[in-house]
Amino acid sequence: MRTAFYISDGTAITSEVFGHALLSLFPAELEHVTIPFIETIEQAEQLKIVINDRFAASGQRPLVFQTFVDEALRDVIRGSEGVCYDFLESLISKVQQELGMAPVPKTHRTHSMHEKTYDYRIDAVNYALANDDGSNMKDFDKADIILVGVSRSGKTPTSLYLALQYGIKAANYPFVEEDMEQLQLPDVLRKNKNKLFGLTISAQRLSDIRQQRRANSRYASIQQCRHELNQVEQLYRREQIPFLNSSQLSIEEMSAKIMAITGLKRQRH
Amino acid sequence: MRTAFYISDGTAITSEVFGHALLSLFPAELEHVTIPFIETIEQAEQLKIVINDRFAASGQRPLVFQTFVDEALRDVIRGSEGVCYDFLESLISKVQQELGMAPVPKTHRTHSMHEKTYDYRIDAVNYALANDDGSNMKDFDKADIILVGVSRSGKTPTSLYLALQYGIKAANYPFVEEDMEQLQLPDVLRKNKNKLFGLTISAQRLSDIRQQRRANSRYASIQQCRHELNQVEQLYRREQIPFLNSSQLSIEEMSAKIMAITGLKRQRH
Numbered sequence: 157m158r159t160a161f162y163i164s165d166g167t168a169i170t171s172e173v174f175g176h177a178l179l180s181l182f183p184a185e186l187e188h189v190t191i192p193f194i195e196t197i198e199q200a201e202q203l204k205i206v207i208n209d210r211f212a213a214s215g216q217r218p219l220v221f222q223t224f225v226d227e228a229l230r231d232v233i234r235g236s237e238g239v240c241y242d243f244l245e246s247l248i249s250k251v252q253q254e255l256g257m258a259p260v261p262k263t264h265r266t267h268s269m270h271e272k273t274y275d276y277r278i279d280a281v282n283y284a285l286a287n288d289d290g291s292n293m294k295d296f297d298k299a300d301i302i303l304v305g306v307s308r309s310g311k312t313p314t315s316l317y318l319a320l321q322y323g324i325k326a327a328n329y330p331f332v333e334e335d336m337e338q339l340q341l342p343d344v345l346r347k348n349k350n351k352l353f354g355l356t357i358s359a360q361r362l363s364d365i366r367q368q369r370r371a372n373s374r375y376a377s378i379q380q381c382r383h384e385l386n387q388v389e390q391l392y393r394r395e396q397i398p399f400l401n402s403s404q405l406s407i408e409e410m411s412a413k414i415m416a417i418t419g420l421k422r423q424r425h
Numbered sequence: 426m427r428t429a430f431y432i433s434d435g436t437a438i439t440s441e442v443f444g445h446a447l448l449s450l451f452p453a454e455l456e457h458v459t460i461p462f463i464e465t466i467e468q469a470e471q472l473k474i475v476i477n478d479r480f481a482a483s484g485q486r487p488l489v490f491q492t493f494v495d496e497a498l499r500d501v502i503r504g505s506e507g508v509c510y511d512f513l514e515s516l517i518s519k520v521q522q523e524l525g526m527a528p529v530p531k532t533h534r535t536h537s538m539h540e541k542t543y544d545y546r547i548d549a550v551n552y553a554l555a556n557d558d559g560s561n562m563k564d565f566d567k568a569d570i571i572l573v574g575v576s577r578s579g580k581t582p583t584s585l586y587l588a589l590q591y592g593i594k595a596a597n598y599p600f601v602e603e604d605m606e607q608l609q610l611p612d613v614l615r616k617n618k619n620k621l622f623g624l625t626i627s628a629q630r631l632s633d634i635r636q637q638r639r640a641n642s643r644y645a646s647i648q649q650c651r652h653e654l655n656q657v658e659q660l661y662r663r664e665q666i667p668f669l670n671s672s673q674l675s676i677e678e679m680s681a682k683i684m685a686i687t688g689l690k691r692q693r694h
Contacts, residue, residue: 178513223446409435
């Protein structure tokens, strides 16, 4: 099988995103190998041997997705039997021309703790963990957003992704079975009503997810799921709380849509 | 100020990574605007107006980083006053030539729940949350890795990132003050010794982090931090547990290094 390499002098996370986006367009079966932190000529020479070995073993030239900043390292890999793809190189001169300024190459420029917004993101992750599942409602005043919904509708992973990707402080609050008759907004949520964002989900998918947690329980029954979802959707409409259905959305898609709908500003750049 | 737009028919996460990697090379001040889920010609036409308005207001052509799969949408934006950058377009034909197959463009091909590994990643996030901070040691047998270290050395955010980015099930276990005299591996860890990975950190940084949590406490004192770190580092060496110092590393860098050092295979592609 042909191999795809994702390599960099840093984490190689950018190389992975870049290569994955390109390869997702092709119905090809490949073996994927990520090798981060290639920081010296010796390490690059070693990696060149690995790439060449893959070529010798399979007879197919490996695809190499790379984002080196250091030209000397890039040149070593380019001397391998791999086919090298470098999106930075092909676009740097165009950006340079438009901005009218020269690039200032630095290694570890992305995904490092020296990025301006790193501390925001880590604070937001800690905030999401401390304010998960209605566990600590006294800090809701500090939230950028408060996700609400029934148990297992996707609040916690979405809160974490909003924190990690966007530096958004997301608390979350579950509506539980006991609240379902005459569902009202508790005072702690009413006080922060402009921060509320509702999640919903199809009753079938919710029931499937709950079955994994407590099989054959009332909690997981389709009737109970339908009842709870009806109640919360009525509440969202009555209180004019914006909401989304998570049934067909990944947490990345949920988060991007929530950012777009609410107009929250990311703490990243 | 000049504006950079990150746009897509999907989440625009790839556009952001791509644009951010390129712009991090330039010392330019820009305003950053992400607009995801441009899925119709009407939405693209609206966006074109927004881009043109930015040009009219600032006199500087916006930079537009885009990853549209649909050519009709791409063409609308290309008709704007923005300068469009598209790394997919410039490389698709090269990949096509090497693989000897035509691309099969699909929207929402990345960052959707239909990606093969989405369920792995969400399961891993739920696992990390349920096995955080030594809270549920009975499931350590199911871990891919168990992060160990003193309180506030970075175990929890690193566990979550390993789950979200790589689909790795990472538990974590804290060595607490009470264990510090004659620190030994508890049985539950000894049973899973081949999965252990230690974190350490500089005493000064640990003390700074702990001060934020409990100011002027014994817990946060530099003496106590130094003592605990000495004990755990001795344990790591005595038991031959691989370990990393997190003082100068982001959680992305920690996670990438842990993957490389342990040889864990990601559950992603």
